[in-house]
Amino acid sequence: MEGLMEDDELKILPEGCVSTILSFTSPQDACKSSLVSTIFQSAADSDIVWERFLPVDYEDIVSKSNVRFEFSSKKELFLHLCNSDLLIDGGRKSFRIEKSSGKKSFILSARDLHITSSNDPLYWHWASLPESRFSEVAVLRTVSWLEIVGKIKTQMLSPNTKYGAYLILKISERSHGLDSMPSEISVEVGNSQGSTTIAYLRLAREHARKQQMERLFYGNRMEMLKSRVVEGDGRAPSERDDGWLEIELGEFFSGENDEEVKMSLVEVRGHHLKGGLIIEGIEVRPKQY
Amino acid sequence: MSSSTDSPTLTTETTQLSPQPDTETAKPTKKITLKSSDNQIFEVEESVAMEFATVKSFFEDSPSTDTVPLPNVTAKPLSQVIEFCKEQIKFKANPDEAQKKKYNAEFVTEKSDKDLVDMIPVANYLEIKDLLDVLNQAVADRIENKSVEYVRSFFGIDNDFTAEEEAALRREHAWAYEGVDED
Structure with missing residues (x-):
C-alpha cells in the first residue's frame, strides 16, 4: 500500500x-x-x-x-x-442582515407603530414619500399629545445580542414646538421598567440659532418646562446614510427568552401644539461594541 | 462495574451470551500497529485505533492484518492525534463533559499554529470527527479578524491568484478588508 x-x-x-x-x-x-x-x-x-x-x-x-x-x-x-431592505408582513416591516456579524435587524414602519391620534386626519396624515422604504409615512400636522410606541418580540431578533432602538424621522422646515420641551424616550423589556431619558427633536444646525433667541425671549419659561421631565443631557437626532434622521430611544439585550420590547417617544407634558414631524418607523439593530 | 470494560475475563453476564467474544468489550486488549509515511511505528490499543474511522473500515475489510500503513501521514501529527484519542477513550469510559471540554481546550491551546494546521488533514483523513471539530474551531479562533497575509502564512499557503484576479476580488469585497487586527 x-x-x-x-x-x-x-x-x-x-x-x-x-x-x-x-x-x-x-x-x-x-x-x-x-x-x-x-x-x-x-x-x-x-x-x-x-x-x-x-x-x-x-x-x-x-x-x-x-x-x-x-x-x-x-x-x-x-x-x-x-x-x-426586504419588506415583510405586507410591507409593514423591513428586514436586513448586518453584514459584518450576520445579525438581524428590523425597521417597524410607522403603520406598525402605535401613534396616538394617527388615524385622525386633523392631527396626523399618511403620505407616500419617494425617500421612504415603506408605502406610507406618518406626517404630523399638529398635536399636543405626542406619543409614539413600537413593540417587538425578542424572539424575532438574534439571541444574546445588544440591540439599539432608533426612531427614524424627519423634521420639516415648518416644524414648530417639537423641541420647546424635551421628549421622554424609553425602552422596556418584558415587565421590567426601563430607564427613561430625554431627547430633543431638533436639527443641530437650527438649534444653535434658536437657543440664542430662546434665551433672549423666553428664558424662564424654557427652564420651567424642562424641569418637569427627568434630568439628563438629552439626545438629539443624527443623520443616517439613507437621508433620514434617527434618534436612539434606548438599548436592550435580546437574551434567549421571548420577551416583548416596548420602545417609545412621548411628549405629553408641555400641552403646547407641535407639528412638522415625519415618522418613517423604528429601527431595531445590533449595537456595535 | 468498570471491570467489564478493562478486564478481558468473562463475567457471569457475558457467559450467558454466545461463546464468541464480543469485539467491543471482552476481547483482550489487542495492539494495532500504525506505520507513518516516515516509517515510524506506533503501537496503539485497538480501542484507540478504532477511533479512526478510516482504520476501522480498513480492518473490517481485511481483519487479518495487524499493521496499518498510513502512507500520507507523518509521525508528528499522528502522535498528537493518537494522544488526543487516548484521552477521548478515557472520557468514553467515564463521561465527564466538563473535564473533556477542559482537556480539549488545553490540547489545542498548547499547540503551535503549524501543529494545528498539520493535524487537520490527518484528522480529516482518519475521520476523527471530535478532533476535527476541536481543531477547526481552534484555527477559526486564531485567524478571526486577521489580514489576508496573516492567514496565508498561518496556513503556509502561497497566493496563486494573478494580479488581475486579486484586484477583482479586493473590489468585490472591499468592505471586508477594513479594520483587521495587527498581524
Missing part, C-alpha cells in the same frame, strides 16, 4: 475543512479569506459557510416577503439581505 499515494498529499488542507473553519469565523473573515488562495476562494463561497451565517429562521423571514427573488447561492442571498 505504501507508495500508492503521494507522500505530501495530506499537507494540503482539504477544501471541506477550510469551509468548516471559515463557517466558524464571521462573514467579514470569510469574504476576506477569498483572497488567500483559489482553494480558500472556493471554500469561502460555499453554502456550508453562508448557511451558518444566515439567521436560523431566514427561510421563514424570506417567505414573509411579497418579493420573490432568485439566488444562486447562500452567499448571494446573504449579501442581498445585507444590501437592501
Whole structure:
C-alpha cells in the first residue's frame, strides 16, 4: 500500500475543512479569506459557510416577503439581505442582515407603530414619500399629545445580542414646538421598567440659532418646562446614510427568552401644539461594541 | 462495574451470551500497529485505533492484518492525534463533559499554529470527527479578524491568484478588508 499515494498529499488542507473553519469565523473573515488562495476562494463561497451565517429562521423571514427573488447561492442571498431592505408582513416591516456579524435587524414602519391620534386626519396624515422604504409615512400636522410606541418580540431578533432602538424621522422646515420641551424616550423589556431619558427633536444646525433667541425671549419659561421631565443631557437626532434622521430611544439585550420590547417617544407634558414631524418607523439593530 | 470494560475475563453476564467474544468489550486488549509515511511505528490499543474511522473500515475489510500503513501521514501529527484519542477513550469510559471540554481546550491551546494546521488533514483523513471539530474551531479562533497575509502564512499557503484576479476580488469585497487586527 505504501507508495500508492503521494507522500505530501495530506499537507494540503482539504477544501471541506477550510469551509468548516471559515463557517466558524464571521462573514467579514470569510469574504476576506477569498483572497488567500483559489482553494480558500472556493471554500469561502460555499453554502456550508453562508448557511451558518444566515439567521436560523431566514427561510421563514424570506417567505414573509411579497418579493420573490432568485439566488444562486447562500452567499448571494446573504449579501442581498445585507444590501437592501426586504419588506415583510405586507410591507409593514423591513428586514436586513448586518453584514459584518450576520445579525438581524428590523425597521417597524410607522403603520406598525402605535401613534396616538394617527388615524385622525386633523392631527396626523399618511403620505407616500419617494425617500421612504415603506408605502406610507406618518406626517404630523399638529398635536399636543405626542406619543409614539413600537413593540417587538425578542424572539424575532438574534439571541444574546445588544440591540439599539432608533426612531427614524424627519423634521420639516415648518416644524414648530417639537423641541420647546424635551421628549421622554424609553425602552422596556418584558415587565421590567426601563430607564427613561430625554431627547430633543431638533436639527443641530437650527438649534444653535434658536437657543440664542430662546434665551433672549423666553428664558424662564424654557427652564420651567424642562424641569418637569427627568434630568439628563438629552439626545438629539443624527443623520443616517439613507437621508433620514434617527434618534436612539434606548438599548436592550435580546437574551434567549421571548420577551416583548416596548420602545417609545412621548411628549405629553408641555400641552403646547407641535407639528412638522415625519415618522418613517423604528429601527431595531445590533449595537456595535 | 468498570471491570467489564478493562478486564478481558468473562463475567457471569457475558457467559450467558454466545461463546464468541464480543469485539467491543471482552476481547483482550489487542495492539494495532500504525506505520507513518516516515516509517515510524506506533503501537496503539485497538480501542484507540478504532477511533479512526478510516482504520476501522480498513480492518473490517481485511481483519487479518495487524499493521496499518498510513502512507500520507507523518509521525508528528499522528502522535498528537493518537494522544488526543487516548484521552477521548478515557472520557468514553467515564463521561465527564466538563473535564473533556477542559482537556480539549488545553490540547489545542498548547499547540503551535503549524501543529494545528498539520493535524487537520490527518484528522480529516482518519475521520476523527471530535478532533476535527476541536481543531477547526481552534484555527477559526486564531485567524478571526486577521489580514489576508496573516492567514496565508498561518496556513503556509502561497497566493496563486494573478494580479488581475486579486484586484477583482479586493473590489468585490472591499468592505471586508477594513479594520483587521495587527498581524
